[in-house]
Amino acid sequence: MIQNISLEKVLFLDIETVPNAGSWEDLSETEQKLWDKKTRYQRKDEISAEDFYDRAGIMAEFGKIICITIGMLEKNDTLRIKSFADDDERKILQEFGxxxxxxxxRDVILCAHNGKEFDFPWIARRFLINGMMPPSPFQMFGKKPWEIPHLDTMELWKFGDYKSYISLELLAHVFGIPTPKDDIDGSMVSSIYYIEKDLQRIVDYCEKDVxxxxxxxxxxxxxxLLKRNINLD
Structure with a gap:
């Protein structure tokens, strides 16, 4: 039961990602062809690979991490939060690692919303792409399911119902928790990063999510509910 988990061992996290290139034109010809092949069966016939490129930020092979925010609980029920954000993804990953x-x-348990499908594999893949080994909690090979230190609030909410999907925003609403989407949502992150060039606004959004x-x-x-304190040491 989740009530038996020591909250001081849980590392809550969220990541924000964007396409690796700001626009379709910035991709090499090889990358354009690979994107076309990668997404061919996901696109409807009338949607070109170029028009579909705005979804590159959700695919680790064509995107990059611009922010990782973590939070850990202190004994006084305060959540201490720290963000790693930069235009240089490798710097983010090095500091996070x-x-x-x-x-x-040492015995940390990772927790994210839809983390098993997105955040955890994304982080591990980007570590490898940047020539680094993922930290131990992200390495799953050879481990039994109950040995993997991952919690996923979406999975917990499913109660075995594999058809169910629920957003962080909706889950917050049903539990009476203030929405984290009071300024932006995930669909706006890429334009805020590449067009508005406002990384801090994205960091603030990521911290609300955590x-x-x-x-x-x-x-x-x-x-x-928890209190919040920025700057996790």
Whole structure:
């Protein structure tokens, strides 16, 4: 039962991703052809590969991470939050990866919303693409399912119903938690990054998501909402 999990061992996280290139024209001819092949069966006949490129930010082979936000619970029920954000994805991953050298994170449990389908594999793939090994909690090969230190609030909400999908925003609403989408949502991240060039606005959005994620997990345990404190040491 999730009530038996020590909350001090849970690392709540969320990532924000964008296409690796700002526009279709910025891709090489090879990359355009590979994108066309990758997405051919996902597109409707009337949608070209170029028109579909705005979805590149959800595919690790064609996107990059611009922000990773983490949160961990302190004993006074305060969630301490830290963000790693930069135009240089490798710098983000290096700094994020160094966290796992800490003794506190030796037996850490990762938690994200839809993390098993998106955040966790995305982070692991981008580590490899950048020539680095993913931190231990992201390595799954050879582990039994119950040995993988991953929690996913979407999976917890399904209760075995594999047809069910629920957004973080809707789950927050049904639990009476303030929405994290009061400024932007995920569909706006790419344009805010490439057109408005406002990375801090994206960081603020990512931090709201992590606080909301932690509060959803608390509600699932029938616990009170958390306070928030920025800058996790």
């Amino acid at each position: 160094e966290l796992f050298n800490s003794p506190r994170l 606080l909301t994620l932690a509060n959803i997990f608390r509600r699932m345990r029938q616990e009170d």
